[in-house]
Amino acid sequence: xxxxxxxxxxxxxxxxxxxxxxxxxxxxxxxxxxxxxxxxxxxxxxxxxxxxxxxxxxxxxxxxxxxxxxxxxxxxxxxxxxxxxxxxxxxxxxxxxxxxxxxxxxxxxxxxxxxxxxxxxxxxxxxxxxxxxxxxxxxxxxxxxxxxxxxxxxxxxxxxxxxxxxxxxxxxxxxxxxxxxxxxxxxxxxxxxxxxxxxxxxxxxxxxxxxxxxxxxxxxxxxxxxxxxxxxxxxxxxxxxxxxxxxxxxxxxxxxxxxxxxxxxxxxxxxxxxxxxxxxxxxxxxxxxxxxxxxxxxxxxxxxxxxxxxxxxxxxxxxxxxxxxxxxxxxxxxxxxxxxxxxxxxxxxxxxxxxxxxxxxxxxxxxxxxxxxxxxxxxxxxxxxxxxxxxxxxxxxxxxxxxxxxxxxxxxxxxxxxxxxxxxxxxxxxxxxxxxxxxxxxxxxxxxxxxxxxxxxxxxxxxxxxxxxxxxxxxxxxxxxxxxxxxxxxxxxxxxxxxxxxxxxxxxxxxxxxxxxxxxxxxxxxxxxxxxxxxxxxxxxxxxxxxxxxxxxxxxxxxxxxxxxxxxxxxxxxxxxxxxxxxxxxxxxxxxxx
Numbered sequence: 001x002x003x004x005x006x007x008x009x010x011x012x013x014x015x016x017x018x019x020x021x022x023x024x025x026x027x028x029x030x031x032x033x034x035x036x037x038x039x040x041x042x043x044x045x046x047x048x049x050x051x052x053x054x055x056x057x058x059x060x061x062x063x064x065x066x067x068x069x070x071x072x073x074x075x076x077x078x079x080x081x082x083x084x085x086x087x088x089x090x091x092x093x094x095x096x097x098x099x100x101x102x103x104x105x106x107x108x109x110x111x112x113x114x115x116x117x118x119x120x121x122x123x124x125x126x127x128x129x130x131x132x133x134x135x136x137x138x139x140x141x142x143x144x145x146x147x148x149x150x151x152x153x154x155x156x157x158x159x160x161x162x163x164x165x166x167x168x169x170x171x172x173x174x175x176x177x178x179x180x181x182x183x184x185x186x187x188x189x190x191x192x193x194x195x196x197x198x199x200x201x202x203x204x205x206x207x208x209x210x211x212x213x214x215x216x217x218x219x220x221x222x223x224x225x226x227x228x229x230x231x232x233x234x235x236x237x238x239x240x241x242x243x244x245x246x247x248x249x250x251x252x253x254x255x256x257x258x259x260x261x262x263x264x265x266x267x268x269x270x271x272x273x274x275x276x277x278x279x280x281x282x283x284x285x286x287x288x289x290x291x292x293x294x295x296x297x298x299x300x301x302x303x304x305x306x307x308x309x310x311x312x313x314x315x316x317x318x319x320x321x322x323x324x325x326x327x328x329x330x331x332x333x334x335x336x337x338x339x340x341x342x343x344x345x346x347x348x349x350x351x352x353x354x355x356x357x358x359x360x361x362x363x364x365x366x367x368x369x370x371x372x373x374x375x376x377x378x379x380x381x382x383x384x385x386x387x388x389x390x391x392x393x394x395x396x397x398x399x400x401x402x403x404x405x406x407x408x409x410x411x412x413x414x415x416x417x418x419x420x421x422x423x424x425x426x427x428x429x430x431x432x433x434x435x436x437x438x439x440x441x442x443x444x445x446x447x448x449x450x451x452x453x454x455x456x457x458x459x460x461x462x463x464x465x466x467x468x469x470x471x472x473x474x475x476x477x478x479x480x481x482x483x484x485x486x487x488x489x490x491x492x493x494x495x496x497x498x499x500x501x502x503x504x505x506x507x508x509x510x511x512x513x514x515x516x517x518x519x520x521x522x523x524x525x526x527x528x529x530x531x532x533x534x535x536x537x538x539x540x541x542x543x544x545x546x547x548x549x550x551x552x553x554x555x556x557x558x559x560x561x562x563x564x565x566x567x568x569x570x571x572x573x574x575x576x577x578x579x580x581x582x583x584x585x586x587x588x589x590x591x592x593x594x
Contacts, residue, residue: 045238046265050216052171052180052243055257056057056164056225058187058206061085068138071131072124082115086203089190091135098192098200107201108190115203169242171259172220179260180243191250195364198330200252211246241265261580269584276413276556277421284422286408288313295376300383301397305406307332307380308395315369316458318362318418319400331360332377334416335400340390344381353378365584424455424552429594431455432561440525442532445571448561452549469537476534483527490520550577556583560592 063084069076070087079087090099090108098104109127116124149157168183188206191199209229216222218236225231232246242256259266280287291313294306311317311334320333332341337359345354352372361367373381384394389484400416407414431451439447494516501509549558555573559581562569569578569585576587 018301039162044541046241047173047238048217049220050171050173050243051220051236052216052223052582053168054214054225055212055244056168056184057209057226058185064088064135064138064433069134072140073129074131077123080117080120083112083117083120085188086112086115087130087132088135089188089203090141091132092139093190094132094136098190101200103196103198104190104201107199111201111203119121128435162361173259173263173265176264178263178265181258181260183257193364195360195366197364201252205249207246207248213245215240215243215245238317261576262582265579267583270555270580273421274556274594277418277425280411280414280418280422281426281594283411284313290410292376295380301402303380304384304395304398305403307377308398308403309407310377312419313423315357315371316420317367318420321404331362332366333361333400335395335398335403337394338390339385339388339392339394342381342394344378344385346378347375355381419422421552421554424458425554425557425594427455427458428452428553429557432557440528441567442529444565444567448558448567448572452553455553473534473537476530476537480527480530480534483523487520487523487527490516490523494520549573550580554593554594556588557594559584559588560590563590 040358061081063081070079070084071077090112093099105127113121113124154449169180171178171180185207186204187206191202191204192195193200209225210232212225212231213233213235214223214231215235215237217238222234223231242258244257245254247253261267261270270311287309290308291309293304295310296305297303318333320336332338337357341357341359343356343358345356347353352376353382354370355373355378356368356370358366358368381394384396388396404415407416407418428451431454432448494513497509497512497516501513503509558572561567562572573581
């Protein structure tokens with residue numbers, strides 16, 4: 001006898017045999033997986049009905065109070081509203097090292113002058129003569145005032161944010177009420193970029209309704225633009241999942257308002273991404289054997305493709321050629337490497353063949369690595385470098401299109417990025433398997449972060465140490481010192497209690513000894529937690545763990561590890577991440593294998 005259950009989000013039947021608990025457990029697992037395999041249309045459409053209220057725009061600029069002065073060459077100067085607004089962007093960042101960088105200052109000054117009146121342009125000719133200190137102090141005072149707000153004032157702001165969320169933060173997609181990710185348009189400001197980006201300091205212009213393309217279904221209530229304005233366009237494209245889009249002025253890239261990562265459609269896309277990487281696991285050995293054979297090919301283009309694929313696989317390099325239209329930063333990936341980006345170190349005595357990489361990758365983050373390679377790879381690189389200048393392409397017979405076309409032939413859906421996802425996820429799983437299971441909870445979390453760090457290093461996810469790093473480490477060390485003093489005092493108290501008990505042998509003194517022992521145990525646990533935290537923070541200061549955790553690591557690996565070793569999931573994923581990976585938390589059992 002079988003009970004058949006139809007999931008409300010699936011067209012697939014799941015049968016539970018009441019006579020077999022094992023069968024029932026297995027079918028529940030299958031049902032969870034099928035939840036993310038909703039019926040898809042065959043024409044490529046993502047939805048049938050889409051209705052939303054459009055974006056929330058950044059508030060208009062409010063001029064500075066008259067008492068707050070800008071000075072040029074030591075003299076106060078009243079700026080026009082457009083010039084003053086851009087000046088405030090620089091003033092807010094005055095304490096940041098960005099404003100000391102030549103390229104940032106040069107780009108800012110160039111864009112700021114575009115917002116000035118002709119009279120202001122004539123007067124303001126040297127950024128070094130500009131004094132923004134009063135503006136800076138004003139914004140610091142504003143920030144402090146916000147911190148000192150009364151409960152009632154904070155509650156009023158909270159209520160207004162909640163009202164905006166309820167009105168603009170959700171859309172109706174088919175029969176689902178879905179949370180929207182970023183319904184607020186980013187305010188204007190100065191572009192920072194990552195690494196030494198050549199466009200840092202440029203003005204990010206205010207986005208207006210006339211810049212926005214709205215996407216919704218024909219039969220929905222269309223979003224209304226603010227009074228006196230109009231949208232750039234309203235379209236009804238159900239082949240895409242974005243709700244609004246615009247082109248930003250720095251890189252010329254298209255920005256989108258999308259569904260929240262926790263939405264059904266996003267969860268399904270995530271799940272599909274990791275399932276593709278899991279499929280690569282089944283055929284990666286065959287692919288590796290093939291590219292190794294291709295190192296010996298008679299055709300130069302095949303040899304180049306095979307060596308590039310080896311680097312993408314071994315080093316988790318990006319394919320390259322991923323620049324947005326209009327981007328001028330000299331960033332490269334594997335396929336676009338130039339001769340100047342590598343150095344070869346021939347084998348000496350018992351040493352290995354070594355290749356040194358040094359180039360700017362995505363977001364102008366420097367990639368530097370010195371790695372041993374196999375002899376055939378080294379010999380091929382020597383061949384690729386022959387008769388070439390430093391600015392010539394290393395792989396002159398290869399580009400990302402050629403590479404990805406070849407990868408599609410090896411496995412359906414395979415791209416260079418799938419290798420990155422696969423290698424990141426398999427690295428995490430291998431690292432976690434090596435962890436000790438009997439550690440305390442803080443030690444387990446430190447070990448998890450170390451496993452995550454191994455992936456972040458593989459993927460070159462770097463960051464500058466936080467501005468407050470030294471101060472926060474000092475504060476933490478102070479807490480550790482205080483806790484060690486407490487421990488010393490507690491041990492002395494225990495020693496005294498033992499002496500009392502030895503002298504009196506009564507129950508009261510015996511109880512006092514036990515209490516002192518428990519107090520020491522509690523302080524030792526607290527001290528260890530602080531010491532683990534300090535180690536974790538120090539090791540993590542220049543590594544960005546979030547990028548790989550959100551984009552490259554199959555979350556089911558982490559969820560399964562948490563379930564297996566009784567680690568609360570909130571210790572690994574914050575609230576936003578738990579919403580994004582709700583599908584994995586729901587689906588993964590403790591025995592999950594990537």
